[in-house]
Amino acid sequence: MGMLVYDERFTPNRVPLVMNVSRKMSWIVVLSSLAVLLPALIIFYYAAKKELLATELAEHRDYIQVAADGFASDLSMFATNLEKLDLLINRQLVETGNRDIARFDKRMVISADGAWRNNKETYDGSIDAGLFLPPNYPLTDEAKRFYGRLFDIFESFGVATHSEKTFSNIWFLGHGRSELIFDQYYQNFIYLMSPETDYTETEWMTLASPELNPERNIRWTSPMFDPVPGSWIVSAIHPLDVDGEWVGTLGQDVQLNRLFRLIQGIGDPFAEEQHILRDSQGGFILAGPWQQELEGMAEQFSIDPKETALLALLSRPMTDSASLMGEVTLQGKSYQAIGLSLQPMGWEYLHLIPTDEMLKNLQKVVYVAALFFLLTALAISIVINSAVRKVISKPIEQLVLRTRLFAIGQKPEPIANWGSYEITELALAVDMMNDDLERETNRLAFMATHDDLTGLPNRSLLNDRLEQVIQDTRRYQTKAAVLFLDLDQFKIINDSLGHSTGDKLLQMVADRISFQLREDDVVSRFGGDEFVVVISDFEHMLDLSNIAEKLLFIIKQPYMIDGYDLSITSSIGISVCPEDSDVAEILIQNADSAMYESKKLGRNAFQFHTKDIRDQVLRKLQLEEALRKALDEQQFVLYYQPKVNLNTGEIYGMEALIRWQHPEMGIVSPLEFIPLAEETGLIMDIGAWVIEEACWQMKQWSGRFPWLRSMAINLSVKQFQQKDFCRQIEGVIREQNIASCKIDFEITESMIMGDVEAAIRMLAQLRALGVSISIDDFGTGYSSLSYLKHLPTDALKIDRAFINDLVNDKNDQAITKSIIALANNLNLNVIAEGIEDAEQAAMLTAMGCRYAQGYYFSRPLPAAEMALLLEKQDNGVV
Ligand SMILES: Nc1nc2c(ncn2[C@@H]2O[C@@H]3COP(=O)(O)O[C@H]4[C@@H](O)[C@H](n5cnc6c(=O)[nH]c(N)nc65)O[C@@H]4COP(=O)(O)O[C@H]3[C@H]2O)c(=O)[nH]1
Incomplete structure (x- = not known):
């Protein structure tokens, strides 16, 4: 739309970062929705997380408790088995007899290696117990009765309990390195034993000794990892005392893997859950992510010391029932820990559940909700975008176009209805403003021209x-x-x-x-x-x-x-x-x-x-240029024309008149250059120079000729109008140390006529300094008598125009007379200027004029000549 009216000022890149309203509104909706929804989601997530963890963990704790109880009860069942076996053996050994010896003999043969083992041909490991006696075993009848009876007990006990599938074997170890075993898994165990096999110094025996087991109850060996089946084994040990004498050990090997399944299958196991199990000595049975490492070198295994959080957790005492142990970081990953002490073995079990897996579903819900909210906000913003475009942006674009048309001087047709009340109002206001602007522009353009x-x-x-x-x-x-x-x-x-x-x-x-x-x-x-x-x-x-x-x-x-x-x-x-x-x-x-x-x-x-005029203009230009240099090049000089007392013919004062001695143009009359100096403003500097020079000269002469009364200095209108003119004069008087009464300023009538009041104020100030004021060229300036009497002046100078033809012209005589009369009435001195002959002087004297100046008495003279004249008068020559 903007392309219709091309003007450089309107190009959009003048405001490159400005977005249109509809887009802005859309952004506002999206961002404000996000600003509300995102924190809400975050708060929801954390609240739900807390709740979820609490309930899930409580559930898991219960599962673990159940599994651990199962685990412990399985193990304690082994203990019960052995106790039962012990009772059975003790009860039945009392009744041993020759049948037992026969049973022994029937079953046992000496093997090639010298050890006694079951006769292989009649041996079935799934129902028979196997016996190993090392070579040279002292085979007394009592021993035969003992083992013969044990065969019987083990087989019936073994077969009975085996059906419960709770253990893999039961065995008896005697002091003489004998071993009786009923083993479902390794049925030919006795044939694998070498004649040197000796378990008497192992935990299997020692844990049953009266020294290590004075209470004579169940003990558990340290768990052992058997790399061949790849499983952990632990043995339950119970001393077999007959008639109060320790005869050997009853034991059962328990494959823990089966029990591990109990705790590893708790609830719905998490993919990355970890299990840590330690026996009562602190040896690891399950080591979480390091299980392989543990099984590779179970003896030297220890937890990486960098895992400080886990080590700290492991150092805490565990209770018999499963309890939540908080969050722990393992290999940089967060887990929720549940721990308990497994009884009766006193093992410590730690169940670690990956936090992220627990929260997976919750996170999914949050992501879906965030996506839903975002999409909803986007959808709303799209709706708002198009609504704002239709209702606001388009009309505003139209308005912009109208204003641009106005700006380039076109006047579009008014549109009555803009769709909405506010835009219509705005459009009306814009049109009105444009009309007003047009009028005002026209008015200003007219005023400017x-x-x-x-x-x-x-x-x-x-x-x-x-x-x-x-x-x-x-x-x-x-x-x-x-x-x-x-x-x-x-x-x-x-x-x-x-x-x-x-x-x-x-x-x-x-x-x-x-x-x-x-x-x-x-x-x-x-x-x-x-x-x-x-x-x-x-x-x-x-x-x-x-x-x-x-x-x-x-x-x-x-x-x-x-x-x-x-x-x-x-x-x-x-x-x-x-x-x-x-x-x-x-x-x-x-x-x-x-x-x-x-x-x-x-x-x-x-x-x-005409050409003459052109020449004059040229001359003026020439003069102007020369005048600018004249002061610096000291081309000005003052001439002095005496003022004379008509009655005595004596000089009483003089008028300073400037002369310009130009090196090429010669003497230039002040009548020519003073107006030019006024026009160009150079009169300020020139006038100041005249005042200083005249004052200086008067100071010199008044020393030599004390009777000299005044030095008249011409003032130009511009000098007179300077605000600080009085201060300048005061400065010069002080500097030259001259009596101010000896200075007389000549001003013309026209200088006063502009702003009479200001002129009167200035003259009064000047007179307050002690100088006197004369009105020059009097009679030519249409002075109003009404204000003349208020003028602070001392003398009137009758203009030369009235003197020229005074002798012959009755009008001039009448005017001169009335000026003299006026001066007398106002108590002012009167000086006639331009007296060229004796007749004029005589007539003026007769008319009562006391003072005069003119060629008749003297032309304006250079200072030296004027000094001679003054000297002559001083000497009484004139
Ligand atoms: N024909 C004739 N002329 C006579 C006679 N006696 C004197 N004059 C001339 O009349 C003029 C008198 O000065 P003004 O009326 O103040 O008129 C002065 C004055 O208005 C102005 N002027 C001269 N010097 C200065 C100055 O220093 N400052 C200012 N502002 N104006 C000056 O220039 C005007 C002309 O000055 P000048 O050429 O020196 O002319 C002088 C003088 O030479 C006479 O008997 N016959």
Whole structure:
């Protein structure tokens, strides 16, 4: 959808990590489901595990108890058997007789190796007991009776008990290395025995000795691993005492494998369950995972010392009944241990159940549940994804598209229903916002290109239009013109009647100019009271003259504003494209220069841009460049023009006048460069230099000529407007150590007229420093008498314009007289400037003017010449 409106700002990679809402919602569902379900599953798992282990282990413990009981009862049955056998033998030996001797003789023969064994031909091991007597056995009748009777007892006992299948054999070992045995498994045992066979020092005999078995009860031999059948054997031992005398041992060999099956088949055995069985001496019978190792070297076997948990468990005492012994780690795997002590042998049995196998089913349940939850969450997220896409994402994408269309200036059709209330509201708000934005953008664009007051195009739009017009002149070989129009003396109206009246006047002038011109022409407000008109196409220069004249005329017509009947004239400068230039900026500059020229020519006139004007502009540029270097290169010098007392002809003071001695241009008049310095701001530095230099000079001269009253220094408007001007002056006075009363600042009326109040404040501050103030060029500046009386001044200087023709011009005489009268009334001194002859001096004296300055007395002089003049007066020569 975004592809429809291509704009670099809209490319999605600007925000590469942002996901769309529907996908985000899906993720939220999946993740929040998992966030809830996973911990729930984990909690469930651990709770269930605890419960399961508790119940399962309890069940197993019971099984084990049953199996162990079975195991123990089997074993104890052997003990009972032997006890019974002992009783039987003792009872029946009392009744032995010759029948027993006959039985012995009938059965026994000497074998080739010298040992006595049963006659093989009549021997059937499954029903007969076998007897072995070593060679040279002392065969007394008593012995024959004894063995003959034992044959009988063993066979009947053996056959009877064998049916119970609880043991494999019963045997008797006598002190003389005799052995009587009834063995179901090794029926020919006696034939395998060598004549040297001697069991008398083995446990089979010793455990029955009165020394080791004073209680005369059942003992168990250490279990033994028989590698041939691969089975563990243990023998039950019972002493056979006849008439209180130990005659031998009764025993039974028990193959443990059959019993192991009892404990190894408990419940549903676990694949990796382990069994550890130790006899009462600590010897291993079952060694869990190390069973093979044990059976390979039963004597040296011990548990790996790294299995510390198991060793610790084995070191704990076990109870007779099966008990849970907690969790143990074996070869890195977790087991649940159940242990007990098997009686009557005192063996310790440890049953190890792999924890994971016990929990296998539970884990399966948890995995299935987790999978189920995950799939459910995924399914829900898919549903939410498509719902959110339909209800939110799609409308939002539409809205984005609409906004982008607005952004590129297109206006899509409004959509009344967006499916849901909130989106419809949002869409309405977005449309409204876009409308407002469009209006505001247009307004800002207009403001950026138009003048607030008059609504005319401003400078920037003027430039654009002028560029366009210039291009058209090139393309269509036409001519265009720029008219630079400035209102004459507008400042006076503005200052005297107020800005509001001035603004209304400007608006009316703008309307009149616009009304006079064609639509194609451009009328713009260039600044202040300046307007620039672009005439886009004309044929003859005369057309331009006509337009200019029409404008001069229409502007000159009276205006009725705020109850004032106002009139104003204008001056117009005209530059022509392409003759003067085809560069917008230069065309405007040229028209501006021509406008100044027309002002010089007397205002209310128009002037075409000419070569002369161009030369003047060039000169101005040249001067400006040179002026920037002048101060550094010390090209300025001060001249001094004496001020004279008309009554006595004596010099009482002087005016410092700056001179610029340029190495190539020669002397440049201050009338030319001071306005330029003001325009460029260089006047600040130049003015400061003048003040310092003049003060320094006055300090020198007032030492030599104490009667010298004042040094007048001209101030420029910009200097005067500086905020810290007073502080600067104070600094100079302090630095030069000069009496401030000897400094007189000359300011012009126009400098005061802008902001009268501020000017009054500044003058008061200056006077507070002790300096005096004179108003220069007085009479030309439309001073209002009303504020003149409030001005903190000391003197008025009558402008040279009134003196020039004073002798002949009655008006000038009248003005001069009234200025003198005004000064007298306001208690101000009055100085006439520009006196060039004696007649003027005489007339002024007659009019009551006391002070004067002019070529008649002296031209402005370099310091050295001025010093000579002062010296002459000091010497009374003048
Ligand atoms: N025709 C004629 N002219 C006479 C006669 N007596 C004096 N003048 C000239 O009249 C001007 C008097 O200075 P201004 O009215 O203050 O007018 C000054 C003043 O406004 C400005 N100016 C000169 N020096 C400075 C300065 O240091 N700072 C500032 N801000 N302006 C200065 O330049 C203006 C012109 O100065 P200058 O060329 O020195 O011209 C001086 C002076 O040479 C006379 O009898 N006949």
